[in-house]
Amino acid sequence: MSAGAREPNGPRVAVVLGSGSVKCAAALGLLKVLQREGIGVDMVVGCSGGSLYAALIALGHDVATAEAMTRRLWTRELTSRRNHRSFLSVFLPGVFGFDESFGMVNDRLILERLKSAFGEATFEKARIPLYLTATDFHTGEQVVFESGSIVDAVRASIAIPYVFRPWPVGGRMLVDGFMSDPMPVGVAIRQGANIIVTMGFESPYQQKINSPIRFAFQLSSITSNNLLKANFSFHNLAHHAEILPILPEFKESIHLFDTDKIPYVIEEGERAAERQIPYLRRLLSGA
Amino acid sequence: MEITTEQRGTVTVISIAGSVDGMTAASLIGSFRAQVTGGNIRIVGDFARVEYTSSAGLRALLETVKETRQQGGDLRLAGVQPDVLRVLELSGFTHILKLFPDIESAVASFPA
Amino acid sequence: MIGSGSIKCASALGLLRVLRRERIPVHLAVGCSAGGIYASALALGWDLETLERKSYEAWQGLFARLDYLGLLQILLPGLFRPSAPAGLLAEKRLNAALRAFYGEATFEDAKIPLHLVATDLKTGESVILSEGRLFDAVRASVAIPVLLRPWTVGGRLLFDGGASDPLPVSVAIREGYDIILAMGFENPLNERLGSLMSLISQTTCITMNNLLKSTYSFYSAAHHAEIVPILPTFDRHIGLRDSSLHPYIIERGEEAAAKQLPFLRRLLAG
Numbered sequence: 001m002s003a004g005a006r007e008p009n010g011p012r013v014a015v016v017l018g019s020g021s022v023k024c025a026a027a028l029g030l031l032k033v034l035q036r037e038g039i040g041v042d043m044v045v046g047c048s049g050g051s052l053y054a055a056l057i058a059l060g061h062d063v064a065t066a067e068a069m070t071r072r073l074w075t076r077e078l079t080s081r082r083n084h085r086s087f088l089s090v091f092l093p094g095v096f097g098f099d100e101s102f103g104m105v106n107d108r109l110i111l112e113r114l115k116s117a118f119g120e121a122t123f124e125k126a127r128i129p130l131y132l133t134a135t136d137f138h139t140g141e142q143v144v145f146e147s148g149s150i151v152d153a154v155r156a157s158i159a160i161p162y163v164f165r166p167w168p169v170g171g172r173m174l175v176d177g178f179m180s181d182p183m184p185v186g187v188a189i190r191q192g193a194n195i196i197v198t199m200g201f202e203s204p205y206q207q208k209i210n211s212p213i214r215f216a217f218q219l220s221s222i223t224s225n226n227l228l229k230a231n232f233s234f235h236n237l238a239h240h241a242e243i244l245p246i247l248p249e250f251k252e253s254i255h256l257f258d259t260d261k262i263p264y265v266i267e268e269g270e271r272a273a274e275r276q277i278p279y280l281r282r283l284l285s286g287a
Numbered sequence: 288m289e290i291t292t293e294q295r296g297t298v299t300v301i302s303i304a305g306s307v308d309g310m311t312a313a314s315l316i317g318s319f320r321a322q323v324t325g326g327n328i329r330i331v332g333d334f335a336r337v338e339y340t341s342s343a344g345l346r347a348l349l350e351t352v353k354e355t356r357q358q359g360g361d362l363r364l365a366g367v368q369p370d371v372l373r374v375l376e377l378s379g380f381t382h383i384l385k386l387f388p389d390i391e392s393a394v395a396s397f398p399a
Numbered sequence: 400m401i402g403s404g405s406i407k408c409a410s411a412l413g414l415l416r417v418l419r420r421e422r423i424p425v426h427l428a429v430g431c432s433a434g435g436i437y438a439s440a441l442a443l444g445w446d447l448e449t450l451e452r453k454s455y456e457a458w459q460g461l462f463a464r465l466d467y468l469g470l471l472q473i474l475l476p477g478l479f480r481p482s483a484p485a486g487l488l489a490e491k492r493l494n495a496a497l498r499a500f501y502g503e504a505t506f507e508d509a510k511i512p513l514h515l516v517a518t519d520l521k522t523g524e525s526v527i528l529s530e531g532r533l534f535d536a537v538r539a540s541v542a543i544p545v546l547l548r549p550w551t552v553g554g555r556l557l558f559d560g561g562a563s564d565p566l567p568v569s570v571a572i573r574e575g576y577d578i579i580l581a582m583g584f585e586n587p588l589n590e591r592l593g594s595l596m597s598l599i600s601q602t603t604c605i606t607m608n609n610l611l612k613s614t615y616s617f618y619s620a621a622h623h624a625e626i627v628p629i630l631p632t633f634d635r636h637i638g639l640r641d642s643s644l645h646p647y648i649i650e651r652g653e654e655a656a657a658k659q660l661p662f663l664r665r666l667l668a669g
Contacts, residue, residue, distance in 0.1 A: 349621060352623065353622075353623035354623075356575055356623035356624070357623050357624065359575075361575060379617055379621070382569035382572075382573070383569055383572050383573060383618075383621045383622075384573070385573055
């Protein structure tokens, strides 16, 4: 997706993809619609699940390839192998040394798959500016990646708390971007984007809270969902131009690894994107 | 976007039809401001025929909310449609504005 | 309006001292987490000396027994590194202290409108409590995640309001209040993580701190008038080992409030 022949101070269109695991595939539906309308994207920002798609889009993959890559990458097997040391450290912290590198799932497989998807690709290889966000685990601050290895940045951005261990990059311990900003519109604003198209999803709530880990996940969802809303509200008021939220509606529940539902998710993404097209067209022609 | 105005006692009802967005914001603020300057600071925005609103449109609305409140009045919304309500919720506006199902209840909400 | 922050909220008493001294009337009180304790005390209209004394006794009484470490873990999760949940015994003591503080007082006993904010554990929504027994509302609002059990009010399981609306000024904004004094603090983050509980606490606090900042930014931009931030700074680590720090905390609150006085006076005059 090229920047297109556009005047230097014409509208800059940014796409911001926030958290949501499999639902983030709806971004491909958005991409389809934008391509069909001949609307170029000048910048992509990604966080958590969205970082995967942001990277794929920025690297110039077409929708079909991106879809196939996601289905190969994101499967249930990713969480099938436990990280035994972490489990043992919960019960015997003195012996097994509980520390910040706790993560219930062995992350070797996710790392392998990210490497096979992105290889040695760096931000510099992206066709349009790409920004991926994570969170510094010690300070709670947002960390923005705009250079270096894409694998490192994506791995940091999707370091789901409790599940995957934090990822060290440049001397900092990084965790999932959604803890500091689930849908980083602020990054797009700071980079001078005019029209910002967003897509992000709330984290699911637990049906029953009957174990400490479910309680931990529930807390995580509650706080990050409220943060998602608060940040969107604020960015709405702080921006000088337009923020267009793309809001797919899913009639069935989409769980963490429902990759077979990706075609449906993409369809709903397309449908939701269509709703913003009339106004987006007016903005681009009138501005 | 079309705007019509009606006076009900001490409350001014401004009915809007169409889209409240970055392009219509200027004329919207203009209409609202004309009322406020004229001393009408109790305003009900009738949103029954507003089909779309954008972030820039919301910011314009907020300008009027602030101006009326600074003078002891308020801007309250009536009859917001589901799609538009969703955007108001997403952007936190339902926290800072008073919304009513219809014009009558919105008008009645202002103290006598 | 007093946001989250456990014992540092005692600096709200410092704010109160300043307000009373300057004869600045308060028309609405909103509280969240431990801030709810002080917001409700403010609304109940207890005289300052009673308030300071009760506050001091409540915090001190909590530490009179042998396993005070358990209580410290409840009240300042960020500063202490619990290796296990504080347990029912410590929680019972907190409940007893709160009951002693409020007795059977209800929202109706408040001299000015009072709202306390908690979070629904099932839906994540922010819940505004404005009626019934104060003890129940405060206990729900102050239920720090992980270390205090959620509390049932009106059939809903509720916990710390700081997880959904840490600076609950929306009520004040919707009701048209001009000047809003907002006192808020971030949860301090752990330096070392030695247990699952501290990990959960750290993870939760990171997001909650970001939520506090974001909330403040939004309301600042949305409000038609002024949100005056009262942000006490503490140049020493606030532990609860000796409650003789209590006067110091109140002082810092007083100082932070005093800093905003000139601006506040101009606002009230104009």
